[in-house]
Amino acid sequence: MVKHLGSRSSAVSIWMRELRDVLIQTDRLRFRNNLERIGFAAGYEISKTLPHQKAAVQTPLGIADCYVPKAEPVIATILRAGMPVHQGLLQCFDQADSAFVASYRKHHADGSFEISSHYTTCPDLNDRPLIIADPMLATGASLVLAIDSLLENGTPTAIHIVVAIATREGIERVERKYPEVTIWAGDIDDELTAKSYIVPGLGDAGDLAFGPKRQH
Numbered sequence: 377m378v379k380h381l382g383s384r385s386s387a388v389s390i391w392m393r394e395l396r397d398v399l400i401q402t403d404r405l406r407f408r409n410n411l412e413r414i415g416f417a418a419g420y421e422i423s424k425t426l427p428h429q430k431a432a433v434q435t436p437l438g439i440a441d442c443y444v445p446k447a448e449p450v451i452a453t454i455l456r457a458g459m460p461v462h463q464g465l466l467q468c469f470d471q472a473d474s475a476f477v478a479s480y481r482k483h484h485a486d487g488s489f490e491i492s493s494h495y496t497t498c499p500d501l502n503d504r505p506l507i508i509a510d511p512m513l514a515t516g517a518s519l520v521l522a523i524d525s526l527l528e529n530g531t532p533t534a535i536h537i538v539v540a541i542a543t544r545e546g547i548e549r550v551e552r553k554y555p556e557v558t559i560w561a562g563d564i565d566d567e568l569t570a571k572s573y574i575v576p577g578l579g580d581a582g583d584l585a586f587g588p589k590r591q592h
Contacts, residue, residue, distance in 0.1 A: 415464020
């Protein structure tokens with residue numbers, strides 16, 4: 377299931393325009409803030425889908441019936457680019473536990489690359505919703521590897537993926553392996569270059585958020 381958050385005129389579509397704009401995106405703080413806001417907006421929508429239960433709360437004047445999640449989610453992110461989206465989700469689910477996956481594109485001299493993943497830390501996922509933050513869903517290869525790694529820590533009640541931009545190809549790859557996943561995307565692009573960069577996309581989200589890195 378795919379939820380296209382920016383398909384209508386909304387705050388998300390405004391933030392997506394700013395994320396893509398080559399002039400605005402040079403402001404790293406603003407770029408990170410817009411990714412955070414997309415994470416929060418997606419988190420709010422995800423919160424509506426999670427099981428809740430009634431809980432009584434004492435006010436200064438009496439007792440009020442409220443609703444609380446039956447189980448707090450685990451929010452996972454793919455380092456490093458996913459951190460701003462992760463932070464936005466934490467603003468929505470402030471009692472959630474966190475998980476982290478370190479993966480990157482290992483480039484070769486001929487221009488090809490492979491996904492290298494060498495670190496995962498995650499709490500017990502059994503009977504809890506899992507939400508994965510990653511700003512770009514390009515080919516879907518790194519995301520599938522991340523899910524594989526995370527699920528070694530239990531069976532969640534649901535899996536949600538939050539991205540700023542997804543491609544049709546990446547969505548299809550994830551759905552082939554994990555058809556039960558729900559993908560929440562700020563926007564959806566149709567094209568990937570020969571080097572698997574999203575077009576029109578927004579560039580390298582990690583570099584724009586945190587500065588350029590040395591290629592390995």
